[in-house]
Amino acid sequence: MTTWVPDVSPESPFSLANIPFGIITTEHDSAPRAAVAIGSHVVDLKALSGSKEFAEAATTIPGLGDVFSQPTLNAFAALGRPVHQQLRALLQDILSSDTKHPAVLRDNAELRQRALVPQAKVKMHLPMDIRDYTDFYAGYHHAYNVGVLFRGPANALQPNYTHLPVGYHGRASSIVVSGTPIRRPWGQILLDPAAEPKQPTTAPCRRLDIELELGCFIAKPNALGEPVKVEKAEEFIFGYVLLNDWSARDIQAWEYVPLGPFNGKNFGSTVSPWVVLADALEPFRTKGFENKTQLQDYLRETKEETALDIELQIDLTTVEGDTTTIGVTSAKHLMWSFPQMIAHHTLGGCPLNTGDMLGSGTISGTKPSERGSLLEMSEGGKKDINLAGMHVRRFLKDGDTITLRGVCGKEGARVGFGDCTGTIFPAIQR
Amino acid sequence: MTTWVPDVSPESPFSLANIPFGIITTEHDSAPRAAVAIGSHVVDLKALSGSKEFAEAATTIPGLGDVFSQPTLNAFAALGRPVHQQLRALLQDILSSDTKHPAVLRDNAELRQRALVPQAKVKMHLPMDIRDYTDFYAGYHHAYNVGVLFRGPANALQPNYTHLPVGYHGRASSIVVSGTPIRRPWGQILLDPAAEPKQPTTAPCRRLDIELELGCFIAKPNALGEPVKVEKAEEFIFGYVLLNDWSARDIQAWEYVPLGPFNGKNFGSTVSPWVVLADALEPFRTKGFENKTQLQDYLRETKEETALDIELQIDLTTVEGDTTTIGVTSAKHLMWSFPQMIAHHTLGGCPLNTGDMLGSGTISGTKPSERGSLLEMSEGGKKDINLAGMHVRRFLKDGDTITLRGVCGKEGARVGFGDCTGTIFPAIQR
Numbered sequence: 001m002t003t004w005v006p007d008v009s010p011e012s013p014f015s016l017a018n019i020p021f022g023i024i025t026t027e028h029d030s031a032p033r034a035a036v037a038i039g040s041h042v043v044d045l046k047a048l049s050g051s052k053e054f055a056e057a058a059t060t061i062p063g064l065g066d067v068f069s070q071p072t073l074n075a076f077a078a079l080g081r082p083v084h085q086q087l088r089a090l091l092q093d094i095l096s097s098d099t100k101h102p103a104v105l106r107d108n109a110e111l112r113q114r115a116l117v118p119q120a121k122v123k124m125h126l127p128m129d130i131r132d133y134t135d136f137y138a139g140y141h142h143a144y145n146v147g148v149l150f151r152g153p154a155n156a157l158q159p160n161y162t163h164l165p166v167g168y169h170g171r172a173s174s175i176v177v178s179g180t181p182i183r184r185p186w187g188q189i190l191l192d193p194a195a196e197p198k199q200p201t202t203a204p205c206r207r208l209d210i211e212l213e214l215g216c217f218i219a220k221p222n223a224l225g226e227p228v229k230v231e232k233a234e235e236f237i238f239g240y241v242l243l244n245d246w247s248a249r250d251i252q253a254w255e256y257v258p259l260g261p262f263n264g265k266n267f268g269s270t271v272s273p274w275v276v277l278a279d280a281l282e283p284f285r286t287k288g289f290e291n292k293t294q295l296q297d298y299l300r301e302t303k304e305e306t307a308l309d310i311e312l313q314i315d316l317t318t319v320e321g322d323t324t325t326i327g328v329t330s331a332k333h334l335m336w337s338f339p340q341m342i343a344h345h346t347l348g349g350c351p352l353n354t355g356d357m358l359g360s361g362t363i364s365g366t367k368p369s370e371r372g373s374l375l376e377m378s379e380g381g382k383k384d385i386n387l388a389g390m391h392v393r394r395f396l397k398d399g400d401t402i403t404l405r406g407v408c409g410k411e412g413a414r415v416g417f418g419d420c421t422g423t424i425f426p427a428i429q430r
Numbered sequence: 431m432t433t434w435v436p437d438v439s440p441e442s443p444f445s446l447a448n449i450p451f452g453i454i455t456t457e458h459d460s461a462p463r464a465a466v467a468i469g470s471h472v473v474d475l476k477a478l479s480g481s482k483e484f485a486e487a488a489t490t491i492p493g494l495g496d497v498f499s500q501p502t503l504n505a506f507a508a509l510g511r512p513v514h515q516q517l518r519a520l521l522q523d524i525l526s527s528d529t530k531h532p533a534v535l536r537d538n539a540e541l542r543q544r545a546l547v548p549q550a551k552v553k554m555h556l557p558m559d560i561r562d563y564t565d566f567y568a569g570y571h572h573a574y575n576v577g578v579l580f581r582g583p584a585n586a587l588q589p590n591y592t593h594l595p596v597g598y599h600g601r602a603s604s605i606v607v608s609g610t611p612i613r614r615p616w617g618q619i620l621l622d623p624a625a626e627p628k629q630p631t632t633a634p635c636r637r638l639d640i641e642l643e644l645g646c647f648i649a650k651p652n653a654l655g656e657p658v659k660v661e662k663a664e665e666f667i668f669g670y671v672l673l674n675d676w677s678a679r680d681i682q683a684w685e686y687v688p689l690g691p692f693n694g695k696n697f698g699s700t701v702s703p704w705v706v707l708a709d710a711l712e713p714f715r716t717k718g719f720e721n722k723t724q725l726q727d728y729l730r731e732t733k734e735e736t737a738l739d740i741e742l743q744i745d746l747t748t749v750e751g752d753t754t755t756i757g758v759t760s761a762k763h764l765m766w767s768f769p770q771m772i773a774h775h776t777l778g779g780c781p782l783n784t785g786d787m788l789g790s791g792t793i794s795g796t797k798p799s800e801r802g803s804l805l806e807m808s809e810g811g812k813k814d815i816n817l818a819g820m821h822v823r824r825f826l827k828d829g830d831t832i833t834l835r836g837v838c839g840k841e842g843a844r845v846g847f848g849d850c851t852g853t854i855f856p857a858i859q860r
Contacts, residue, residue: 131561132603137689158687159628164618168689169599169696173562173781174654183655185778188594188726198589202726202777224604224698225613225858248778257588259567259598260690266599266780268654296618296632298860347632348615348681349858350696351603428655428779430728 001413002097004106005116008039013407013416015039016095017283019088020274020417021073021239024122032071032125037274037418038095040119043105047115053104057094061086072129073275077219077238078354084219084238085279124273126177127241128217128355133175133269134345135213135245135359136167138336140289142362142372149380162293165336165344170245170359171266178272178420184208184398184427185267187251200254204427207249207381208396211362212314212372212404214331215243215271216338218356225349230301233339236352239275242312242404242420243359246270249375249395271357272404272420280415284309284408289335298347299340306337310406312363314372319399322389326377329370331406334360398426431843432527434536435546438469443837443846445469446525447713449518450704450847451503451669454552462501462555467704467848468525470549473535477545483534487524491516502559503705507649507668508784514649514668515709554703556607557671558647558785563605563699564775565643565675565789566597568766570719572792572802579810592723595766595774600675600789601696608702608850614638614828614857615697617681630684634857637679637811638826641792642744642802642834644761645673645701646768648786655779660731663769666782669705672742672834672850673789676700679805679825701787702834702850710845714739714838719765728777729770736767740836742793744802749829752819756807759800761836764790828856 003016014020014037024035024042033046045068048054058064061083067075076084094104105112137143143166147156160166176182185208188200219238222228228236245265252264288307314327336344341358362372371377374395377385384392396402401423407416433446444450444467454465454472463476475498478484488494491513497505506514524534535542567573573596577586590596606612615638618630649668652658658666675695682694718737744757766774771788792802801807804825807815814822826832831853837846 132601135689160618160630160684160687163628163630164685166685166689167692169601169692171562171599171780172602173783173786174779176654180654183779186657187778188590198593200590200593200726202728205778224606224610225855227616227858251778254590255594255596256688256690257590258686258690259565259596260686260688262564262597262599263774263778263780266775267778296630298632344693345696348617348635348678348693348697349604349613350601350693353603356603425655428657 003038003095004097005038005041005095010412011414012039013414013418015412015414016092017409017413018276018280018415019091020276020280021076021127022274023072023125023127025125026117026122034068034070034073034076035122036091037119042117042119042122044115044117047111048105051104051111053108057101057104058090061090072355073127074129074355077217080220081235081278084277088277088279124177126175127273127275130172130175130355130357131353133170133172133357133359134167135170135361136165136336136341137361138165138334138341139361139363139372140335141333141366142364142376145364145371145376162291163296165341167341167345168260174266175269175271175357178270180270180422181425182246182268182270182422183425185248185251185263186427186430187248187263188254189250190254193253205248205251206395208424209247209249209374210314210402211245211247212312212327213243213245213362214360215241216358217275218352218354221353222346222351224351227349228342228346230299230339230343233342234278236342237278237338239277240281241275242272242406242417244270244402244404244420244422245359246422270420270422272417274418276415276417281308281408284415286332288337289333291335298343301337301339306339307332307334310408313405315403316387316393317401317403318387318389318391320389322387322391324387326385327369327371329363329365329372331363333363333365396424398424400424433468433525434527435468435471435525440842441844442469443844443848445842445844446522447839447843448706448710448845449521450706450710451506451557452704453502453555453557455555456547456552464498464500464503464506465552466521467549472547472549472552474545474547477541478535481534481541483538487531487534488520491520502785503557504559504785507647510650511665511708514707518707518709554607556605557703557705560602560605560785560787561783563600563602563787563789564597565600565791566595566766566771567791568595568764568771569791569793569802570765571763571796572794572806575794575801575806592721593726595771597771597775598690604696605699605701605787608700610700610852611855612676612698612700612852613855615678615681615693616857616860617678617693618684619680620684623683635678635681636825638854639677639679639804640744640832641675641677642742642757643673643675643792644790645671646788647705648782648784651783652776652781654781657779658772658776660729660769660773663772664708666772667708667768669707670711671705672702672836672847674700674832674834674850674852675789700850700852702847704848706845706847711738711838714845716762718767719763721765728773731767731769736769737762737764740838743835745833746817746823747831747833748817748819748821750819752817752821754817756815757799757801759793759795759802761793763793763795826854828854830854
């Protein structure tokens with residue numbers, strides 16, 4: 001399968017095998033609207049879907065209406081998996097060299113001129129209207145590594161950890177799209193955690209960290225009081241993004257007992273702008289980290305390959321411009337699958353809505369080079385992380401830029417997310 | 431100040447001193463729209479504001495536009511405190527016996543016929559579009575009582591408790607309006623919490639509880655990265671409701687370490703339908719529970735009277751129809767004020783949006799008769815709570831109805847919330 005679209009590098013995460021969806025604006029049209037990425041271009045779906053030729057090619061796809069003129073992908077997501085599948089297949093055809101519908105775009109110079117836009121000329125926006133955000137803790141090695149730091153190896157994992165996907169309600173309002181600056185937060189911190197009585201100070205965060213996660217968007221809602229069965233949960237998934245759940249470790253450490261993380265986690269969470277459809281990731285299913293615990297029925301899956309083999313990478317770029325890859329791992333290290341998270345989340349009847357986001361929790365592998373947070377890399381802030389250009393870090397400095405990348409598949413047929421990036425801005429003056 | 435509106439009992443929580451806002455539908459008009467309550471009637475604000483006479487009386491109030499035709503109060507809330515004040519004052523005048531604007535409603539039979547509707551003929555809806563919900567833990571006596579049950583009196587409160595308003599991100603999607611049935615949730619529970627290794631079971635909740643709280647709605651947003659100062663925080667408050675944050679104690683106990691409550695709290699949270707404006711509660715300011723800790727600057731208030739003296743009551747009605755008042759307390763037992771909660775919530779830059787809800791945390795007084803949860807009343811589920819009709823409870827049974835009430839002020843000038851009620855429906859069959 002090759003595309004007629006020019007300048008599609010074999011290394012592009014946006015091959016014909018992908019077709020991820022996002023929300024764009026351009027200089028010529030400041031109204032946010034839907035697009036798909038292909039190589040170094042995007043296809044403006046509002047422009048495309050307004051054409052007679054596309055309408056004819058898409059007659060069998062129900063409900064499209066004006067979903068691509070909306071400022072978020074929610075209306076499209078709500079149409080459900082079968083529609084996402086059909087539309088993705090049609091777009092793959094329209095963009096193929098041997099398309100069955102050459103008149104739609106390949107041979108339609110006027111529409112190509114309007115609808116095929118270089119990525120450099122579009123501004124990306126938050127793809128979904130996210131009402132509720134839940135962050136899970138499904139990365140086994142991360143949970144274990146952090147548990148060892150706080151409680152030692154014997155008690156690293158809480159007794160519930162292998163019985164249920166531990167998660168907590170996150171803050172939806174502070175989710176931002178890749179490229180949005182992240183302001184170093186002020187907070188209450190203990191300068192001397194060992195001193196008694198404990199005396200907090202109000203100061204800018206000194207232990208500013210990242211968390212490498214996958215974000216999963218919900219396609220369709222369940223009603224209040226109606227659980228989603230694990231074997232039906234795939235139908236509720238729209239697609240995935242990379243998620244950097246920025247964390248203020250010193251703020252979190254003082255505030256989080258007994259009700260969980262709060263201000264340590266609500267000053268910014270960055271998502272990559274392109275939503276990779278669940279269907280595009282189907283070929284990259286693999287076994288997840290094996291959970292040897294006898295699971296409760298509602299969490300038991302019949303499929304064996306419930307994890308996604310997405311290669312993940314974390315780059316840190318200093319203000320001087322030196323870039324170091326500080327971690328490389330895979331999403332296959334998650335112990336709980338997203339269907340299990342959905343089944344657990346709704347077990348008591350909690351309603352999920354279109355556009356809700358589930359975070360996977362930080363993803364780390366088994367090796368030191370595979371860690372998804374600076375807290376782990378610096379062994380609790382005790383060890384320098386060596387960077388290119390003779391720099392060292394334990395936590396983030398002002399001016400540091402973090403870029404997450406994620407990709408599956410072979411050269412020429414890559415399925416990836418594009419960059420999830422954020423730069424640390426200094427704390428405000430008070 | 432008396433009203434010309436008929437049938438306003440001196441005991442009504444909806445006196446002329448109140449003027450709370452809600453969202454109604456009626457048999458004749460199924461479009462949700464804004465109304466205010468007065469005695470046993472409501473004034474349909476869509477009908478009222480569509481009249482020439484009202485428009486003339488309201489010319490000095492900016493921005494009203496079509497805010498009362500919206501299905502939530504968010505657009506009205508976003509107009510800000512000065513507009514809420516002006517509109518409430520105008521409505522108080524329009525509804526007064528000696529109104530300066532008799533032609534608007536008092537002497538306008540045609541409009542009265544359309545706009546003044548008996549409460550029995552309206553259906554109430556969730557008043558706000560709630561995007562993010564944060565639940566605090568500001569009820570000192572509740573935090574202490576529960577701490578004693580779990581950790582003994584020496585360690586009842588965590589060291590952070592008096593330094594910052596502890597809170598966590600709640601679940602917005604499961605907030606429902608008074609009257610919505612609450613389905614007993616299934617969840618993972620430990621039948622024998624002492625047994626090792628710990629072995630959970632999936633079962634309907636056996637320790638279903640209530641939490642008596644105040645809910646506070648946010649009027650206007652702060653930007654990401656921009657904290658709200660405590661002395662400015664009142665400007666961000668739209669109004670208050672009663673909140674029953676239903677809790678599954680057995681589910682919560684097993685799941686909540688280390689990231690906080692999750693499924694134990696996301697199967698339903700009930701709010702009373704009428705939003706009492708912050709301005710209506712101004713006369714009932716009082717000193718809150720004294721916090722002797724030296725506070726961080728950003729939490730220090732210049733006002734002394736930062737709590738609200740709202741009399742709160744919990745009634746339990748069994749399926750047989752026997753009603754017992756199981757708790758009577760006051761909102762003055764909160765140790766943290768809502769402005770302090772807002773200042774803390776935004777300290778690191780977290781954005782609040784119009785319609786966000788802050789829960790106070792469970793409110794209990796010092797006496798055994800003043801407890802805001804069954805967990806406290808039954809001393810951790812160990813002691814029967816005696817009810818009328820020879821019934822006993824430790825936690826809720828199917829068919830039980832809980833009604834929260836809250837009121838301030840004297841006979842004839844009461845400012846109250848109306849009922850916040852919910853009935854427990856049996857767990858679904860699996």
